[in-house]
Amino acid sequence: MLKTSEWQETMLYHAVQPCGPLPTVCDEEGIYPYESFCETAKRPNLRNFRMIAIENEWLKATVCPDLGGKVHSILDKASGREILFHSGSVRPVRILPRMAFISGGIEVSFPIAHTPVQIESVHALTSQVEDRLYIWCGEREVRYGMHWTVEYSLGHDDRYLTQRTTFVNPTSEAHAWMSWSNAALPARPDSEFHFPAGHVLRHADVLEEIDWEDRDYRLSEFDRMQGFFWKSADCNAFGMFTPSLGSGLYHIADQAETPGIKLWLYGIGEHEKWAHLTAAQKESYVEIQAGPLLEQADNKKLQPGARHVHTEFWLPSTEPLNIRELGLPNPQLVDIELIPMFDWVPRSNSASWIQLVDAFQRGTLDRVPIPPDAEDCCWPPSGIELLGEALQWAAEQHGDKNKPLWSYYLGVWLAGKGRFDESIPILQTAGLDGSYALLGRLLRVIKQDFEASREAFNRISSTAWSLHPQVFIERDITLAHYGSAAYDEREQWFERVESLQEDGLVERKASFLFDKGAIHEAKTILDHHHFENVHQRYERSRLWNQITESLDCAEAPIPGHLGEDDLAAYGAYRVLAKKS
Template sequence: MATTVRRAVLTLPAAATGPENPLPALRPLDETHVIDDRDRAGLPRDMARQLGHAPLTTVLPVRLLDGYGRERTPTDLDAIVIENDHLRATVLPGLGGRIHSLVHKPAGRDLVYTNPVLQPADFALNGAWFSGGIEWNIGATGHTTLSCAPVHAALVPAPDGGEMVRLWEWERLRDLPFQVDLWLPDDSAFLHVGVRIRNPHEQPAPVYWWSNIAVPEDARTRVLAPADEAWHFGYERALTRVPVPESGGTDRTYPTRSEYPADYFYEVPDGARRWIASLDEEGRGLVQTSTDLLRGRKLFLWGSGRGGRRWQEWLTEPGTGGYAEIQAGLARTQLEHVPLEPGGEFSWLESYGPLAADPAAVHGADWAAARAETEQRLADALPRADVDAAYDAWRAHADVEPGERLATGSGWGALEVRRGRYKLPGTPFTDDTLGEEQAPWLALLDQGTFPGPRGAVPGPALVSWHWRDMLETAPAEPHTEYHLGIAQWHAGDRAQAVRSWERGLATAGSRWPLLRCLAVAALVSGQRELAAEYYAEAFDGLCAERTDGDGAWTTATAALGREAIEALLTAGRAEAARTAWQGLPPEVRARGRFRLLEAQLLIAEGRKDAAKAVFDAGFEVADLREGAEILEEVWHRLTDEPLPDAYNYRMRPRT
C-alpha cells in the first residue's frame, strides 16, 4: 500500500495532567543530573566545557505541571497515524508529538514499548511526564517541558511525492523554534525523522536534544551500540568512564542485570556509523540510526532492584512488561549543552525500523562479533549512504510551507515571531494561535502598557531580556512589578527582583503573589524565619481572597499551601504550619502529597504514632520527583522497621 496519513482517536486509561501551577517556578531545579565542578577535571576538554555551558537554574517562563493524580479513566486522545505495508506509527500531537507506538506489520509486533496507560509522573523539567514510545527532548538536561503539551502538526509534501507529517513548536526555555518531520516512504521499513532547530536571535543559544526510545525488555534483551567504552552516570551524581559491555563484573548491555537505575553514554568513535539497537532473545527488535550530527547514544536502565521495579510499576501498572530506554543526542552525554550560533541551525535525519540478526552472535561472549553482526544487518537493511541521501532529500523540503493543519500547539511562538519579526520558512507561527495567555503580553508589545490579570491569580510570566526591557519601561503598576521581578530573578539579578516586588507590594490590592515571591527569595538566601513570615502572610491573604469551589483558586491554594507548610516546618513553626494546614480545602488535604505533609507535621508536633498511622493507612504521592528519597527519610524518622515496598523508590545504593 502507498503511505497514508490519517487522523485517529486513541483511547487509553489516563490520569489527567491537571491545571498548571500558577506560582512562578523561582526555585532552583531539583535536578539529579549534575556533577560537582571538581569531578570535571579528568573529563575530555570539550565535554567539560559543554557540561558547564549555560545551565538552567529555573524552568521559567514555563509553569509547573504538578496537579495530576493517580486515578485513571478512559480518555480519548487525538492521534495521527502514518502507515504503509511495513510500519504503522501512531503520533500524539497533544502530548509533545510523542510516537506512541511503532508497529512492524509483517511481524505483528510493536518495536517500541507502548504504555497501556497514560500516567503522569514527576520526571519532566516542569513536572508531568509519561513513559513509553519515542519522545523528542529539547531544552535542557532532562525530559522536555513539552512532554504533556500540544505541538503544531500539519501535512507537508514528502521528498518521494507523498505526504509527511510536520510537528513544530517554540521551545520556551531556550526561546528556539524546532520542527520534527515524520516521513515514511511507500516501500520503506524505516520511518525517517528529519529534525531542525533554529536560532533566530542575535546571540548564541545553548541547545539540548535527545530522542528517547522506550523499548521492551526482559532477561534476554540486549542493547548494542558501536562502542567499547561508555560514560556511566548513576544517581550518585558521578560521571565515570567504564568498559563495554562488562563493568563491575556484570554485562551492562543486558538492562535487567544491573541492580540500580543508571545511564550509559556510549563513546562512539569519530567516523563510526551512529546507531543503537535493542534486540531480544531471537535477535529481533528495533534499530535507530542517523546522520553523523546526532553524535551521542545512550542506554538508560531501571535495573532489577526494588526501587527500579517500583518505578516501572508506578509509570505503567503492575503486571505489564518492563522497558529500557535507548537514546540519541547532539552531545556525548545528557549533561552537556551545545552552542548554536546566531542565525544558525542544527539539522539531521534519524531512521527507525526493525532489525533481525543472528541470535548466537548477538548474545555471544564476543562483543566485537555481536556489534559487527548487528551493524552488518543494519547495513543490509538500510545502508549508511541511503540515510545520508534521505537527509539530503528531506532537507530540500524542510522549508516547504505546511498544508492541512492536523493539530494546533501554543500561541507563544506567534507572540515571539510578532515581537522579533522572525522569518521561519516551514514553521508558521500565525496570529490565529494567539490566545488569552498571550493577550497582556501582546498589549505590552503593541501599546507599552501591561494589563492586570483578569482574575486574582496572575497569568504566566515571560522572562527574556526583550520582555524584561518592556516591563521596565511600562507604568509601574503592582502587577507589572510582579512580572518584572520574575524576569529579573531569572536573569540572576536577585536583589533588584526583591526591590521590584517590594515596590509592588506597597500599593498592591492583592498582596499574596508578591509576598510569595519575597518568601522564595528569603528562603533561597537562607533567611528561614523571614521566609516563614512572608509565607504565612501570603497564605492568609490568599485564603481571605479565594472563592471556594473555584478551580483556579483551589489550584493556587494547594500550591501555596504546600510551600507555606514546608517553609514553616523548616523554620520550626509547627503551630503556624498546623494553622495553614487547616486552611486547605478537604479535597486538597486528602491528596497523597498532602498526606505525606501531614505526617511530617505530626512528627513536628511530637505525634509520631499518628504519623506512623498515616503511612500504615497507605497513600500515594502522585508527584514524587525522580530520585526523591523523602518517603524513606520520613519513614525512618518514625520506625526502624524495613521500608514497605509501596514506598521504596530508591534509585541509588546506600552510602
C-alpha cells in the first residue's frame, strides 16, 4: 500500500522581530542577503503550514515545505510511535546564520548550517515512479544562486526513509558550501547513543579531541551541552534509542559519499533549559547528524556547472539495533537527471528583484517594479548574477524619484558580492539615510576609516534612522574607537534612548559605562537586565569578565541571565558571516 496525502496543519507560531533596516553585509550576526532576527514573540499566533506525507504499510513520513522542506514527522505505523522530536510550536531562537533556529524533525542545510530557510517556504513536488513515492523540496538559494533539492522517497516494502540531496551550481563562479542532515529526537536520561568507535572532536566549553569507545553511552552520563564530530569511525552507521519511549532512529550511508557524523546534546542539568527555548513544553532533545563533510568548520567549493549528490538512509526502530550489523540499502531511485531543480522562490524579499531582472532581460521599462523602501529590509540577492546590470539599468533609465533607491540597492548588491571598492562610492552619493548607515559600517569594518565612518553616520538626517537600535549600535561602535574624546557625544546619544530596554542598547550602554570608568554602574546594568538567549555569541560574557576583573572579583561566574552559552567559538557559519 502506497499513499500520498497533503493538507494544511495549524500550529502555534511565534513571530520574529527583524534586527533592522541595515543589510546584513559584514554583519557578525547575519548572512547576506538574508534578514536576521533579534527577538521572538512570547505569545504565539495560529498559522497554517503545508504538509505532504508519503506512506507504505510500515511508515508514514511527513514533510513541511513551509519550514524549509524539513521532515516534520516519521510515524512507525506498527507501534503508532512518533520517532522524531516535535517541539509543539514553531518558536525560533537565536542561532546563526539568521538567529531564527527551530528544533524538531529532520533539517537539511545548504549552503550553510543551519539552513537559512528553515522558517521559509520552498518549492515541493510529489510523484510515484513504479513502486516508489517521492517528495522533492528545494529552491535556488539567494546567497550564491545555487540549486538545492532534497528528495525523500519510500518504496513499497521499505522500513526506512531514503534521502537523496542534490546541489547544482549554474553560476559563473565557484562557491563555498556545507551541508548537514540534522535529526532531532526526544531525549530522556536513558537515551542510548549507538555510535562508532573512533577519534572524535568534542565541542563544549573547550575544543578537544577524544576517543569514543565501543560501548553504549547514555544521556545521563553527560552534564552539559556539547557536540561531537567523528574524525574517524569503525563503521558508518549510528543512531539513538530510548528504552523508556520504546523508539529510536538510526542512520546509514556510504562512507565514501557521506562520511560526516555528529552528535549534539544538552545533557542532564543546567543546560537543558536551552533545549526548552524552542518548544512549547519543557522537553529536551538530541540531534544526530550526518553530512558529506567531516566537520562544520569545513567547506567545499562547488565549481561552475558542477553537481553534487549524496544519499543517506533513516531507519526508525522500536528496539535497539546493532549498528555494525546494519546493511546499506540499495533502492532503485530515479536517475539523477530527473531530479527537479527548482527556481527562485518569489518570497516578499525576492519577488521585486526577480521582476526587475525579467524587465531588464526583456528591455521593458513599463515592467520595472517600484523599488522597495529602504526601511523594508528587502535587499537584492547576491545570488542573482544579472541583478547588478539590472540595477544599473534601472538607475540610468529612471530619472525620477526612484533613482536614489535603485542606486542605493546597486551599492548594497555590490557590497553583498564583496565588491566594496565599487560599492562605497555609490553609497556615498545615493543620498539616502539607509546608504549612509551601511556606509558607516563598511568604512569602519572594511576600510578601518573611523573618521569617514563617523562622518557617514552624521549625514543621517532622520531621527528615526539615527535612533533605531541597529544604526545606533553601529555608530556607537565607531565612536568607541575615539575613547575619551567621544564620551560626551556617546552620552548625548544614550540620553535619547534611555528608557528603551532593547537588549543591544542595554549591552552597548554597559560597554560605554565601562569604557569611561563607571564600572559599578556597568555591572549594575548587566546584573539587572535579562537578555534573550543566543548561541555562539560572547560579547556580554567578555564584558562581564572585563568588569569583574577590574573590580577584583574575577572569580564571579558569568550570570545565566546574560543569555550567552559557554561553548568555545566554533563553526564555519560564523566565518561566513564575517566574510559576507
